[in-house]
Amino acid sequence: MAFWQDGYEGTTMRSLQEATGVNGKGLSNVFGDKEQIFLKALEAYSEMYENVLNDSFAIPSLVAIEKFFEGLIEDQGTAEDPLSNGCLMVNTVFEIDRASGDVKKIVDQYRHMFVVHFSKSLEAANIEGVDDKAEFLVGMLWGALLQMKLCSSRAAAVPMTQQVLKTISSWG
């Protein structure tokens, strides 16, 4: 996705035309202006990760959480590799801070998606302080993503991820 690679400002209508093969007039007629297209892209991204999380947390448990964080630092090498372009939602928050409420809303529900899955897994494991610990885990996720972004290296998040795994196992 063009927005993922170049950001919102970095993506021009012309580059969108090249990337999609759809003509400029066609893009405008079907989707509307640039912001509308971007919102569609955000929604598509969110849905994609919703499917991924539904899969990872099909059986809510501590093991699911551990597997999730282990997966973070594994070299995926795919187009969806968070390292290559980062998380589109996180990128978006930083780029269009003052953006329309629509963007904020989509990002918020994206964040909430992680909180819910973490909470369910913690609950299933009969752990106390579910809400706080879920927030902690989400924070760790952001930390790992940022660490990888800052260092341009997936390995940079290994030490902190290992510490998280230790903490999680101390809960069980």
Next chain:
Amino acid sequence: MAFWQDGYEGTTMRSLQEATGVNGKGLSNVFGDKEQIFLKALEAYSEMYENVLNDSFAIPSLVAIEKFFEGLIEDQGTAEDPLSNGCLMVNTVFEIDRASGDVKKIVDQYRHMFVVHFSKSLEAANIEGVDDKAEFLVGMLWGALLQMKLCSSRAAAVPMTQQVLKTISSWG
């Protein structure tokens, strides 16, 4: 600082003129082009935080680390409030990913600054696995910053920060 508030792309030469009161020609003559001005701003920001950290970690200890994280979630309400505009360095990484090596270098040494201070404090407390734990703490810092940014609320980082404090005290 204008770059802090509006980002690199969002800051125009004209807004810089208004903000500084310095004329456009003067800005160009003294600093050079826009990127040079931005690099100067980054360096100034880094130096500012260098002083803050030197102060906070004047006496390297676990207590210093704890105080640092407690300070994160306290309402500062100042112009340097990380919540208002976020961390300039983090913002920069997201905005100009493909930027010149100069930017990357400054951001890297900024990150390193935190690692060093955390490491020294952990060493002073005679804790094993200093390097990994320092990386963990830095990751937690990014996580807290991002959490605050995503939720537009300093309080949003409270649960995870408390968990970090628990983890730290478990080391001591």
Next chain:
DNA sequence: CTAGTTTTACATCAAGCGATGTATAAATTA
């Protein structure tokens, strides 16, 4: 085959950008 409609490719528009040139005002020095 032809008339009507949709899709495509390209041109064009106003606006905003960074950068620079050009006169005027201020300051400094002899």
Next chain:
DNA sequence: TAATTTATACATCGCTTGATGTAAAACTAG
């Protein structure tokens, strides 16, 4: 005070952007 240098205010340039208009091409229906 007069001459020279420095600093300021404003205009302008070339470029890129998002958006839209226009004309040619492709497709569809009768």
